[in-house]
Amino acid sequence: MSKKRKSKKKPASMTDVEWVIMNVVWEHEPCAAGTVQEALVKEYDWAYSTVKTTMDRMVTKAFLSRKTIRNLNLFSSRISRDDAKRGELQRFLGRAFDGALTPMLQFIVDEEELSADEIKQLRNIIKRADRQSE
Amino acid sequence: MSKKRKSKKKPASMTDVEWVIMNVVWEHEPCAAGTVQEALVKEYDWAYSTVKTTMDRMVTKAFLSRKTIRNLNLFSSRISRDDAKRGELQRFLGRAFDGALTPMLQFIVDEEELSADEIKQLRNIIKRADRQSE
DNA sequence: TTGACAGTTCGACATTTGTAGTGTAACGTC
DNA sequence: GACGTTACACTACAAATGTCGAACTGTCAA
Numbered sequence: 001m002s003k004k005r006k007s008k009k010k011p012a013s014m015t016d017v018e019w020v021i022m023n024v025v026w027e028h029e030p031c032a033a034g035t036v037q038e039a040l041v042k043e044y045d046w047a048y049s050t051v052k053t054t055m056d057r058m059v060t061k062a063f064l065s066r067k068t069i070r071n072l073n074l075f076s077s078r079i080s081r082d083d084a085k086r087g088e089l090q091r092f093l094g095r096a097f098d099g100a101l102t103p104m105l106q107f108i109v110d111e112e113e114l115s116a117d118e119i120k121q122l123r124n125i126i127k128r129a130d131r132q133s134e
Numbered sequence: 135m136s137k138k139r140k141s142k143k144k145p146a147s148m149t150d151v152e153w154v155i156m157n158v159v160w161e162h163e164p165c166a167a168g169t170v171q172e173a174l175v176k177e178y179d180w181a182y183s184t185v186k187t188t189m190d191r192m193v194t195k196a197f198l199s200r201k202t203i204r205n206l207n208l209f210s211s212r213i214s215r216d217d218a219k220r221g222e223l224q225r226f227l228g229r230a231f232d233g234a235l236t237p238m239l240q241f242i243v244d245e246e247e248l249s250a251d252e253i254k255q256l257r258n259i260i261k262r263a264d265r266q267s268e
Numbered sequence: 269t270t271g272a273c274a275g276t277t278c279g280a281c282a283t284t285t286g287t288a289g290t291g292t293a294a295c296g297t298c
Numbered sequence: 299g300a301c302g303t304t305a306c307a308c309t310a311c312a313a314a315t316g317t318c319g320a321a322c323t324g325t326c327a328a
Contacts, residue, residue: 001150001178001316013150015285016135019229034305044135050287052306057285071294071305085230085241092226095153096219101242102255107219108235109263119263121236126257129243135286151316168275184317186276191315205275205324 011079011087012061017054019084020044022063026081030067030074145213145221151188152197153218154178159198160215164208 014022024036033052040046055075058064067074090099097104108114114122148156158170167186174180189209192198201208224233231238242248248256 001154014229016147016225016229017286020135023232032305046286047288048305049289053287054285056307068306073306082241082245086245088226088230089242089246091150092222095148095150096222101246101248102252102259105239105256106259107216108223109259111216111220112223112235114235114263118236119260122239122263123260125236125240125243126253126260129248129253149315166275180316181318182275183319187317188315190277207276 011083012063013087013091014063014084018058018063021051021054021058022077022081022084025064025075025077029076032072032074036075145217146195146197147221147225148197148218152192155185155188155192156197156211156215156218159209159211163210164201165210166206166208170209 020040021036024039025031028035028039033055034048036055037046037048037051040051055064059066059075062078064075065078067076093099093101093104097107154174155170158173159165162169162173167189168182170189171180171182171185174185189198193200193209196212198209199212201210227233227235227238231241
């Protein structure tokens, strides 16, 4: 898309498929494509080669790194889960909430029907943060 | 991507470009492609035809509707801003937080450096929700 | 009526994405 | 050392995306 303004380098965006794969890699790294495919086949029935191709591409995109041992490709993540989450949050906020955080929470509170329990949890989270910031 | 399980119909996902355009449409609808292009040219320098083509495609995808008056195409949104936000939130949570809300907020509180003011705002939002749920 | 304009339609093209088949090379086993 | 099993590398291909240019058309004022 390419905005005109400069922006502090943030992790490139991942597609849905890539997220699914990354989530497995973070759990199992370093791991082979077969491992990932097997972990996912119950939910998504992708062929081995589909997963492998995607992972190869993710190496090019620098989401993954590859280490070859003998006949085996071992993949590892090149971005941390937290960085990826941060990037995703930024993009999400940017798209839908003009980048602002509190409107987003406001929206959630207003629009999603939160259970009393969830509200309690949220309150606790905030409370803790609040205390810590003093 | 297509998961194996069924899922309640939720709005299809929009690309970044589509979000940018939608945000303008929501502000100005019903509006012409030229209006949108002009509104965006300062930030993104897309040619008129780029915007127009994208909007045409968005009609096909049912994000927009088109009404032709004489020589003019007037576009309107077919999904509400809130629905789009809801969908986006779901996708965001699904990708990065296994669909769960509180871990997401936890993450924000832990990882983003929130200003004291932001924390206060958050607390107020929650407090209000809390009171309301009783 | 003739431009100047604004807006349209259509086609085009390079990339990226989703998805996978195939032939091949290495591995472990009997 | 032959053989079945794996995992790999390579190729393919349609659909979606990002991006426009060119040619055409309707409108309105001079």
